[in-house]
Amino acid sequence: MPQRRIVTGRSQEPRQRFAEELRTLRSSSGASLRQLGERLGWDWSLFGKMEKGETLGSPEVVQALDTHYGTPGLLLALWELAAGDHTQFRERYRRYMELEAKAVSLWHFAVSVLPGLLQTPAYAREVLSAGGLKGKELEQQVEARMSRRDLLEGDDAPPFRTILSEAVLRTPLRNVGEWRGQLEHLVEVGERSGVALQGLPLGAGLHGLTNATVMFLRLADGSTKAYIENGYRGDLIEENVLVERMQRAYDAMRDLALTPNESQKFVQAMLEETLCEPST
Structure with a gap:
């Protein structure tokens, strides 16, 4: 399981921090963007844009990444910080998505x-x-x-x-x-x-x-x-x-x-x- 990394001074800007974590997790897994897209069922170019900070993606996509990388809740929490205080996607929403899947x-x-x-x-x-x-x-x-x-x-x-x-x-x-x-x-x-x-x-x-x-x-x-x-x-x-x-x-x-x-x-x-x- 990938280890959660401590937020450092060079990555405290939320959007940059989120993109950096995505890049690091994929690099550690050894998968290419295309392979990641095939495994999760989304267009691989979406993940490329997320890793560049061009888009944040949706909470459903981020939850799928959390599951894939074995980092439950980490990426979604970083997504929330990058997206701002979107009430509908706070802790209760994450909890709901987990329960719905089960x-x-x-x-x-x-x-x-x-x-x-x-x-x-x-x-x-x-x-x-x-x-x-x-x-x-x-x-x-x-x-x-x-x-x-x-x-x-x-x-x-x-x-x-x-x-x-x-x-x-x-x-x-x-x-x-x-x-x-x-x-x-x-x-x-x-x-x-x-x-x-x-x-x-x-x-x-x-x-x-x-x-x-x-x-x-x-x-x-x-x-x-x-x-x-x-x-x-x-x-x-x-x-x-x-x-x-x-x-x-x-x-x-x-x-x-x-x-x-x-x-x-x-x-x-x-x-x-x-x-x-x-x-x-």
């Missing part, structure tokens, strides 16, 4: 936006653009988000349930063709054996999670954690009493949702509506 089952509720695990590149790009990202940083974030979809693929993928507010399904992308592609992707994912997709009609009224997008994670030890987020921050909830209260609210809300079969028909009907609209 979860044996996941269940989710979306109040306004599709979960990243179900987004197409076009959807992710428009959502992230609305949040202020642009240029190379935008494309890197889109790529990183797409890589997380692997969590739901393969024979060992954990069971995943998502309940989508009708508002999520009725808020289209600006481009009709891209929105059609997103709906087609939802239909395809909803047909997987390990995925349950349900719609929550607006007519269901208010419920205990009206103002919250939340992901529940069941771990191998039987415990459940919850992650609540909005467009600006996320909070990992580990207190048993609060998680249990949120779980009861989720269960009550689930009773108001359409069945997976009904939800598939609803999405299919929306998809058919888009076929009548010209692509822009």
